[in-house]
Amino acid sequence: MKTKIAVAKGDGIGPEIMAAVLRIFEAANVPLDYEYVEMGKSYFDAGHSTGMTAAAKETIERLGLLFKGPMETPKGKGVKSINVTARKVWNTYANQRDFRSLNGVDTVFSKAGIPINLTIVRENIEDTYGGIEHLLTNDVAVGRRIITRPGSAQVIRYAFEMARRKGYTKLACGHKANIMKLTDGLFLETFYEIAMEYPDIESSDIIVDDLCMKLVSRPEIFQAIVLTNLQGDIVSDLCAGLVGGLGFAPSANIGDNISIFEAVHGTAPDIAGRGIANPTALLLSGILMLRYLGFTTAAANIENSLLYTLEQGIHTGDFGDKAVASVNTETFADAVIANLGQVPAKGEVIAQPDMEVKANHDHPLKNKLTVTSTTTTEEMVGVDVFVESSKQPNELAEIAQSKQTDIFKLVMISNRGTQVWPTGSIFTELVNEYRIRFEKKDGTEITQKEILQIAAELSEDLKVCSVEFLMKFDGKIGYTLAQGQ
Amino acid sequence: MKTKIAVAKGDGIGPEIMAAVLRIFEAANVPLDYEYVEMGKSYFDAGHSTGMTAAAKETIERLGLLFKGPMETPKGKGVKSINVTARKVWNTYANQRDFRSLNGVDTVFSKAGIPINLTIVRENIEDTYGGIEHLLTNDVAVGRRIITRPGSAQVIRYAFEMARRKGYTKLACGHKANIMKLTDGLFLETFYEIAMEYPDIESSDIIVDDLCMKLVSRPEIFQAIVLTNLQGDIVSDLCAGLVGGLGFAPSANIGDNISIFEAVHGTAPDIAGRGIANPTALLLSGILMLRYLGFTTAAANIENSLLYTLEQGIHTGDFGDKAVASVNTETFADAVIANLGQVPAKGEVIAQPDMEVKANHDHPLKNKLTVTSTTTTEEMVGVDVFVESSKQPNELAEIAQSKQTDIFKLVMISNRGTQVWPTGSIFTELVNEYRIRFEKKDGTEITQKEILQIAAELSEDLKVCSVEFLMKFDGKIGYTLAQGQ
Ligand SMILES: NC(=O)c1ccc[n+]([C@@H]2O[C@H](COP(=O)([O-])OP(=O)(O)OC[C@H]3O[C@@H](n4cnc5c(N)ncnc54)[C@H](OP(=O)(O)O)[C@@H]3O)[C@@H](O)[C@H]2O)c1
Ligand SMILES: NC(=O)c1ccc[n+]([C@@H]2O[C@H](COP(=O)([O-])OP(=O)(O)OC[C@H]3O[C@@H](n4cnc5c(N)ncnc54)[C@H](OP(=O)(O)O)[C@@H]3O)[C@@H](O)[C@H]2O)c1
Structure with a gap:
């Protein structure tokens, strides 16, 4: 039985890279069925204030999983980013981003022989992202930084579950609780409470500035890190830089009802329509999605082929050895397909047995409200x-x-x-x-x-x-x- | 005429590295006189709740400049860090940290041949560091993130002045105004207002996550960056990591009345008293101080000797080529003294004419209160x-x-x-x-x-x-x- 997911091709380079990725999925016999949904710039332009049709919304909420290309948010007052709105409204509370060194993608760290393989899980709803700000006087602005116990517990529990699924042995909590004693203190306290339920995962914590110093000098000491929203945002883009930038940065927005998988980069309007965009970040997002759905064998199979292909020096125009001619999007996908079954010389991914496929959740009848304690005076x-x-x-x-x-x-x-x-x-x-x-x-x-x-x-x-x-x-x-x- | 400053030797390795640095200053004929002040752990222990004697406080407030070694804050409830308290109470609103690649200090970036030479200026009083936090319900904590127009203007103006003094051609403002529209929006707006007074310095702004991605892949594109407190804290420790870590991270806390120069590292209790600590970070802080005071020739002279000494492979036990025997603190200082007058093969610092020596400010009679606008409705x-x-x-x-x-x-x-x-x-x-x-x-x-x-x-x-x-x-x-x- 195939699992059905919603797919939005996106704007700009979106349709090109999505076609390439889905072709790779097909060749690898990924057991997925797609329902295409109407979302993006042209739907804003056609008068849909949220950038999607009612049918798209219904489909996504019914299927619970959206695989999407980048989308353009029209500039101008009042129009909110479709990406941010989707995260908030569908309550995708955890943002997961996987970073690994790729042979064939030169970075400062690859040149120094330092391998990177780590996952950042970032809280996706709270912190200053609530956007609750007031000018108290014409000279003094105040923003409210909200951290809640249920919100922290949700993302931290997800991070431990993810670590277990991935076979990680440790998870660190990044924070600034020495300064933000109540807010980050609450996040840190919740981290250690939940850690007790995962004795198989070694838990530790690290102050965020020290974390950043270590990430740029010894990134190999980390496996997975969970952080609040803004600190997580900063740290995950730092990590994207370590492995080669936006072209190699996948992203998952995980919620209990709906999850969204996408590349971190945008629509790259300057190269859209020319068939030369790099599909790697979207493919890596797709691999993340396959693992999330439980298809770990297919994920490993495709990832090994991608790593092998990169190792061969095959590359689109935005990276790789300038002395070697670059290929276009479709040729890159063809190479990954032809290499299915190959394993890279360095960093082979071990195929694990498939996990149970995550069931779609029911449509809630009212808003879920979590209170963690009722006995408090x-x-x-x-x-x-x-x-x-x-x-x-x-x-x-x-x-x-x-x-x-x-x-x-x-x-x-x-x-x-x-x-x-x-x-x-x-x-x-x-x-x-x-x-x-x-x-x-x-x-x-x-x-x-x-x-x-x-x-x-x-x-x-x-x-x-x-x-x-x-x-x-x-x-x-x-x-x-x-x-x- | 010599300029008089207050000196606190500090705890742990503090006295050892301070002695080494002052010996180098003496050999370089730095026109400074010192008044030693009583501050640190033993003064906490002797019952001074602020960790300093009344005489120390009086001296520092009179001289307006403190050069300090690291100090231990006794663990336990109620005792506040002497460093944080000093910053707040003496209103040192700008934290400046200079980062440069040092030949002889291997880092991931030096191995990749990427030179680093940049300055971070961080706002030092506001943001979530005000520590105004409330639990609203037992599940919901709120911290107030304060950004003010006068506070932003102070640190931004300092950053432009610093850039000019250093001969920089550009200054970037790091921020997250796309999310924190009123608070970081106010900081960014103030940045561009003040930028108009400095047409000789090219001004630009960059979102903090993008900044971190670029800092770990192309740090050479930046000269100076000004940021709010927490983002500045994170970014400056990231930069410390780029150039070799805490052993090479100087720091200045600048205020209108009192300024404090110190290394970023602590008292390193494990090696204290053994005479083997690395004095480089404190020496770099001293060089920063000399420039701030206007002694730019002496600063260049000492910095060139330090760079030359490091280039020769002379090193304390915490860094450098393990195949070459390390030297102790005093021998390292001797080498820097012996090398005064030498210039490094790479990265020579050009001695500029001395600037006007900063005058000490008067003791204020009441608290300074800044209101930037009175005509507002x-x-x-x-x-x-x-x-x-x-x-x-x-x-x-x-x-x-x-x-x-x-x-x-x-x-x-x-x-x-x-x-x-x-x-x-x-x-x-x-x-x-x-x-x-x-x-x-x-x-x-x-x-x-x-x-x-x-x-x-x-x-x-x-x-x-x-x-x-x-x-x-x-x-x-x-x-x-x-x-x-
Ligand atoms: N999640 C999302 O849907 C999302 C995220 C970010 C931005 N956006 C939207 O995207 C639009 C453009 O944003 P932007 O220009 O700031 O960022 P961007 O689309 O990521 O493009 C920046 C540059 O990165 C390069 N690039 C990005 N992805 C690439 C790929 N797959 N292959 C090859 N090169 C790639 C291109 O550089 P070269 O110049 O070297 O070709 C491009 O000009 C905006 O409308 C924005 O709102 C959407
Ligand atoms: N501004 C300040 O005054 C300041 C700042 C931070 C901490 N502190 C205080 O310092 C005390 C110790 O803090 P900490 O252990 O967290 O940090 P730390 O003193 O910076 O020491 C951490 C480690 O870094 C190495 N190290 C630091 N400075 C060194 C130097 N100059 N030369 C050689 N190695 C050096 C040592 O490592 P090895 O083990 O490799 O020898 C040391 O154990 C605490 O009481 C803390 O409150 C004061």
């Missing part, structure tokens, strides 16, 4: 009120103190996170936005209304920008202290 | 209320709609930044924290009290976590729309 303990002001710290403290009540005491004022009251340094430079922290006095209880009331009192003398409740969860404080507090 | 246009809830979007919308008034209308509900009401997708997965957006109706005006009042109304049925005012500045909206809005 929550207590309100104070409030941070952010205000616009050009006063000196002690002047501001006087105003804030005049608002103290039987329940609230002023405990701290900070500017850009550095405490400026009750103690501070004359050298701390200020912007026109302060945080004023009130905490409840010992033995009192406070209500939501009272918290909002003290903000309202402040608003009589100051311009309030935002209000943040201070909470304790199970008795543990749920906010950070200011630098210097 | 501000208008309140609505509010985002963040609430904890495990309801489905339409249930939540019903509650929120019941709170609408003559002035406020419900316009949008989102979860992790993705719109879920009035339209949304059944596939969007939810966490127990929503954002509810109310905007004022056309033709009405709203007050702060009214904004807080609608939050109070919601608090009757829901747990409010935070309240964010929606503003227009000079008629332009100061907040982002939700993905899908």
